[in-house]
Amino acid sequence: MKDITKKYSNGEVTVVWKPNECIHSTLCFKGLGEVFDPRKRPWVTPEGSTSEKIIEQIKKCPSGALSYYLNRDASEGSVQAEAETIVETMPNGPLMVYGNVTVKDINGNLTKKNNVTAFCRCGGSGNKPFCDGSHKKIGFEG
Numbered sequence: 001m002k003d004i005t006k007k008y009s010n011g012e013v014t015v016v017w018k019p020n021e022c023i024h025s026t027l028c029f030k031g032l033g034e035v036f037d038p039r040k041r042p043w044v045t046p047e048g049s050t051s052e053k054i055i056e057q058i059k060k061c062p063s064g065a066l067s068y069y070l071n072r073d074a075s076e077g078s079v080q081a082e083a084e085t086i087v088e089t090m091p092n093g094p095l096m097v098y099g100n101v102t103v104k105d106i107n108g109n110l111t112k113k114n115n116v117t118a119f120c121r122c123g124g125s126g127n128k129p130f131c132d133g134s135h136k137k138i139g140f141e142g
Contacts, residue, residue: 010046013054015068022065023133032057063118092141094118094131
């Protein structure tokens with residue numbers, strides 16, 4: 001699977017979207033449809049709202065497919081969440097981990113995740129250990 005990353009900026013904040021990580025929760029466009037509209041191309045138009053509202057909405061993304069950085073901070077390196085790590089079990093859905101985590105796969109490869117990461121609980125994900133939304137398709141309860 002190709003590792004795609006797309007960026008959309010309003011000059012102040014840059015929205016980063018990784019489609020391969022998206023679990024299609026629909027929280028982004030249901031929460032801020034003036035910026036996130038999957039019926040349009042491009043589907044992200046950050047000039048549709050304030051940077052503050054965009055950041056607030058991106059923080060709700062359960063998969064981490066959406067992230068952001070402030071353009072003024074871009075030259076200083078990567079931006080990471082500065083918070084304790086919190087783990088939350090979603091009803092009939094993934095295990096959500098909020099904060100900075102490093103995931104080591106079966107081959108020993110390390111992947112750094114920031115802000116929020118959704119881990120599969122149903123066993124049906126095609127992107128294990130991460131959630132890909134399969135729990136909805138297979139009717140997972142738990």
